[in-house]
Amino acid sequence: MKTHIFLVALGLVAAVPAVSVLACEGQQGDRKQARFDRIDADKDGTITLAEFIAGGNRMFQHLDANGDGSIGKDELGDGERGGRMFERMDTDRDGTVTSAEFEAGQNKLFAMLDQNGDGSLNQGEMQSGPKGQGKGEGPQGGAN
Numbered sequence: 001m002k003t004h005i006f007l008v009a010l011g012l013v014a015a016v017p018a019v020s021v022l023a024c025e026g027q028q029g030d031r032k033q034a035r036f037d038r039i040d041a042d043k044d045g046t047i048t049l050a051e052f053i054a055g056g057n058r059m060f061q062h063l064d065a066n067g068d069g070s071i072g073k074d075e076l077g078d079g080e081r082g083g084r085m086f087e088r089m090d091t092d093r094d095g096t097v098t099s100a101e102f103e104a105g106q107n108k109l110f111a112m113l114d115q116n117g118d119g120s121l122n123q124g125e126m127q128s129g130p131k132g133q134g135k136g137e138g139p140q141g142g143a144n
Contacts, residue, residue: 036126046120049110056106060099070096 039047039055047055065075072095076082089097089105097105112130113121 032127033123036123046122047126048120049107052110052121053103053106056102057099060102070098071102072096 036047037043039051041051041054060071063071063075066072071086073083073086076086086097089101091101091104109130110121113125115125115128
């Protein structure tokens, strides 16, 4: 669960019957909308960098299960994608992601999501994922 939250990624359903795919797509759309609505604090239909960082800070607090101000791999649980994300965000390679490292990752992700460069994210940008990334790749897939 924590890995899923940490990834802030758009999951894709593969190799399931068409009815299941449609049901899952509807649920994913609902989750995407709910995530957008939670981050859009002023409810103006766009997410500013400040709102994005505030949402990231809430996520960081949730992931920091032991409350020590950093996230260790043990706090994320299992998951290959979570491990890759962790490795990218742990820029000093000390085995933990500090709030500063996490926020730097959030800034980078925001810039990648802001496809039109207007300094805010609309629902389409949040749903389509980072510019330069193929659909289904993680929010930081291949980016350093």
